[in-house]
Amino acid sequence: MNRSDVLIIGAGPTGLVLALWLSKLGIRVRILDKTSAPGTTSRALAVQARTLELYHQLDLSDAVIQKGHRVAAANFWVKGEPVARLPLSRVGEGLTPYAFLEIFPQDEHERLLIERLEAFGIRVERDTELESFEETGDGITARLRLPDGQQETCQACYLAGCDGARSIVRKTLDTGFPGGTYQQIFYVADVQASGPALNGELHLDLDEADFLAVFPLAGEGRARLIGTVRDERAEHADTLQFEDISTRAIEHLKVQIEQVNWFSTYRVHHRVADHFRSGRAFLLGDAAHVHSPAGGQGMNTGIGDAINLAWKLAAVLSGGAAPHLLDTYETERIAFARKLVATTDRVFSFVTAEGRVADLLRMRLAPFLLPKMASFETSREFLFRTVSQITLNYRGMPLSTGVAGHVHGGDRLPWAHDGEGDNFRSLKCPSWQVHVYGDTSDEMIAWCHEHHLPLHVFDWRPAFEAAGLGRNGFYLLRPDTYVAIAETCSDPKVIERYFRDRGIRPFFDAH
Incomplete structure (x- = not known):
């Protein structure tokens, strides 16, 4: 019977980072994913400074910076004109070696992690699905469905559910996942385009018409568009094509679309699981918490979960700690996830709110206040500290x-x-x-x-x-x-x- 120290379900960034860290610490892992290939379409873009600091431990930070794109500034537009520019190139200077905003799309990120994992002799087992599992004395017994349709029973000391918002691990543990879904429908598109908003910087349209953000990607004229689908179109979100979406915000930002590489619509959820651990099974990343994309926190938080759990599992499995060390994983990570959901919720609600007051705040007040705030080092620093996750701490907890x-x-x-x-x-x-x-x-x-x-x-x-x-x-x-x-x-x-x-x-x- 196949036995591993840790069986990891899900090979997104969270699962891959967990597998990498554990492999570096000499722990035997198996990682499987029900998809047949790594994702080619992705939503997560930002790799925050704290993630880059931790990636330094795996010799990953330089590769991410080299392959990704450093964003020099964020620009805010109203009525078809840029009204404020917030410089980002040295926004966290003196606080971290990575005092900037790094864009590195999730699909490319995953490929880099897979490559590094293969150097440890670990391959992601594709087209392989977890059907069920149970805790048995000193471990976990799991039943898998293999690519050829056969069943396999395997054993592991611990199981890590990194299998996304619809997690089979979370459902099996019967852990509540309270929260809700925002009413807005979003679209995301990777495009080849030209125009003033394709200058390698971040551009946001604050108009009442539609919300739109243009995120620069590495390479000339490449960008990720994230926008809202409003009015009657929202009722047909599942069948929408790029041609169907409103072009008002795109025209406001003077974006000339030359080619659409991929397009998708989605709803945003905000939920945190009641528990991140049950016995020998753990929940990480989107399986444990989902929140709005405001501030680019989601993927980075999942990676933070993986690193927090990895060293603790390694310590327990190698005889370097008593099993109760693992209790601190939930204590430390659930508090942050709850706080994060509340914070991103407020930002998201402001950016996407509809109505006269919301429009007035976004179009009149925000363009006036943003440059003022940007001119104060303290407010710039506060913003960077929060978004970059360098202020995340475990004060007052059992290990501190x-x-x-x-x-x-x-x-x-x-x-x-x-x-x-x-x-x-x-x-x-x-x-x-x-x-x-x-x-x-x-x-x-x-x-x-x-x-x-x-x-x-x-x-x-x-x-x-x-x-x-x-x-x-x-x-x-x-x-x-x-x-x-x-x-x-x-x-x-x-x-x-x-x-x-x-x-x-x-x-x-x-x-």
Whole structure:
């Protein structure tokens, strides 16, 4: 009987990243998908800064940047004229090595992940469907339908449902999926086009007629259009062709369509599963939460789920942690998913609302306020921090403790950079490690050496203070580069107690 450590259902970005991370950590995975080939049409475009930071651990960030497109600015149009331009090329400068908006379409993204996974000897099993599964003592027994129609029974220690909004894993677990569906129908089209809005920047039409966003893709004149389908056309959304949609917004933005490469309509849902875990089965990505595309958060959140779960599964499977470490996956990720759905819901409702007041806000107030906000570094920084997911934190949760400087346990480690280098270099290795900014004790050095816990001591520099890091204390970092302990002293017993209380033995990690 085929047995793996982790059986992954669904080979979108979430499932592929989970498989990649686990493979890097020496865990045996199987990944299957009911489709016969990777997607060629995709909706997710933005790869946020936090995702790029984490991708650095897999040598992926440079490839994404090289293959994708960096967006220099967002432009807002009213009545056929551009009224505001928000520069994006250095919007998060000083906060992250990836202080920009990166566009890399999901289909190309998936191909890159598949290629990297194959380097570990793992292939996606296509045309293969999960029919049912049950938990049996020390694992999961799953029944699969193979490409030839035959059935296969296989076993795994854990099962990961990365199988989208209609997840068979979630339905089998009988977990509620509360939320709703927005009434608006959207269309998405990849086009070859020309005109002022095809200058490699992002363009948004704020008119009352139709909502339209033009997202630049890598390559001359390539763009993704996302717009609303209004009036009576919405009743026939399933049979609509590109020729049927209203051209008002397209004409407002002076977009000359030369070729439509693909076209689709869809409704937007906003839902979060009641639970992200039941026993040995987990829900990730769209199987766990779906929300509006506002801010390009969906795919990045699914990838965040995968990375959060991967190191914990690897630790438990390799004897580096007690099984209850896995309880923290739901605690940490469900809180963020709920907050995200509420936030994107508000933005989405503003952008797509109909009526005189909504039109007035969008057409009069927004064009006036946006440039003003853009001119303030603090508002620009706030926007970037939120959208880029670098402020996502696990404060006050079971794996997070302490405060040192402005950094709390549960925060992402702040990036500090100056002419002498940065503090992210050591993060490439996805393992527990200790950072000290300034001086530390002989006891700390001896203890870390004895327990094979990497210790990085940085000479104190103004850049560290500017980033909010505390001097002469220490930060214990998790394998996903979030801060586990922020401490002002340099007593290794604090680390020893932390690991003992949580049943973690990082010195036995597979890596």
